[in-house]
Amino acid sequence: MAEHGGIPSLSDEPKEGVVTGPNAWYGRTSQGIDWHVYLGNASQVLAAFNDKSFHCVVTSPPYYNLRDYNVEGQIGVEETVQEYVNAIAEVMDQVYRVLKQDGVLFLNIGDTYYSGKGEAQGKDRKSKKRRFGLRPVDKSGGVGIGIRPKNDTGADTVEHFLPKDRHPQQAYEWINYRLVCATLNSRKKTHEDILDPFHIKNGWFTIDFPSLFIKPAKGLNEDLAQRIQLTIDILRLNDESTCWQSRERYIKVYCLRQITFDHLLSEAPFIAFELIRQNLVESIREIMAYSSI
Numbered sequence: 615m616a617e618h619g620g621i622p623s624l625s626d627e628p629k630e631g632v633v634t635g636p637n638a639w640y641g642r643t644s645q646g647i648d649w650h651v652y653l654g655n656a657s658q659v660l661a662a663f664n665d666k667s668f669h670c671v672v673t674s675p676p677y678y679n680l681r682d683y684n685v686e687g688q689i690g691v692e693e694t695v696q697e698y699v700n701a702i703a704e705v706m707d708q709v710y711r712v713l714k715q716d717g718v719l720f721l722n723i724g725d726t727y728y729s730g731k732g733e734a735q736g737k738d739r740k741s742k743k744r745r746f747g748l749r750p751v752d753k754s755g756g757v758g759i760g761i762r763p764k765n766d767t768g769a770d771t772v773e774h775f776l777p778k779d780r781h782p783q784q785a786y787e788w789i790n791y792r793l794v795c796a797t798l799n800s801r802k803k804t805h806e807d808i809l810d811p812f813h814i815k816n817g818w819f820t821i822d823f824p825s826l827f828i829k830p831a832k833g834l835n836e837d838l839a840q841r842i843q844l845t846i847d848i849l850r851l852n853d854e855s856t857c858w859q860s861r862e863r864y865i866k867v868y869c870l871r872q873i874t875f876d877h878l879l880s881e882a883p884f885i886a887f888e889l890i891r892q893n894l895v896e897s898i899r900e901i902m903a904y905s906s907i
């Protein structure tokens with residue numbers, strides 16, 4: 615909500631680009647608080663407000679390449695991700711300017727740009743109401759926009775380490791939350807016998823090259839090695855169509871020098887750490903037989 619002085623009153627000379635008249639409304643609540651609603655391009659509407667005039671901004675902009683809202687100047691249908699980020703940033707420059715120093719911004723933004731397990735979805739089977747015409751991703755035939763699925767193991771999600779069905783008192787305890795990908799979350803189900811990521815020590819799990827299979831490290835006590843193996847089995851970390859395939863993709867692009875070691879370190883740190891630990895950062899190309907390509 616803006617402080618009174620910050621809001622351009624409807625009788626003010628409108629700044630260029632600001633929608634007024636039929637696209638602006640104002641009134642007063644029963645408690646005497648003035649409200650104004652403006653419809654228009656977000657960065658242009660915000661440009662009319664004074665610096666530091668708002669306590670709070672709540673916004674839910676379109677996600678990239680998901681829907682066509684059929685409005686001029688809409689965000690989300692840019693050709694590239696960079697252009698999309700630029701469009702959001704342009705609005706955020708204005709948001710930053712109009713927010714007070716101790717103001718709060720709630721930005722609801724998803725990294726969804728792709729769905730249907732790699733297939734374009736001509737229909738939204740879940741809800742017709744959620745469809746706003748043909749999505750750009752549909753028009754392009756899904757993968758045609760040149761973006762492949764983000765990963766092989768599903769989106770990031772939050773997991774209850776102690777299953778909430780069996781431990782309802784732990785359902786809202788931060789200490790019980792773990793970040794996990796959706797595929798592994800569904801494989802863990804209600805298992806309580808896998809290792810807690812918070813307790814796993816570097817070097818317990820190893821990657822065998824060139825097979826890319828995950829194995830318990832040699833030399834661990836038998837009990838621990840068995841728990842590591844159980845975790846590998848339950849989560850199917852060597853399943854070829856998901857986890858293994860993901861490792862293979864990263865190793866391949868690294869060996870072919872399409873990504874740097876720093877990139878590997880940030881995107882697939884377990885693989886990168888294993889290459890360091892096993893002293894294979896350079897020789898991996900020969901081991902994986904990519905050196906002659």
Ligand SMILES: C[S@@+](CC[C@H](N)C(=O)[O-])C[C@H]1O[C@@H](n2cnc3c(N)ncnc32)[C@H](O)[C@@H]1O
Pocket residue numbers: 654655656657674675676677683685687688689690
């Ligand atoms: C995800 S929806 C938000 C829906 C809204 N939170 C609601 O509950 O109705 C995104 C909205 O942003 C609008 N939009 C797209 N580009 C815009 C722009 N440049 N300036 C202002 N709004 C824009 C779309 O028309 C759409 O209504």
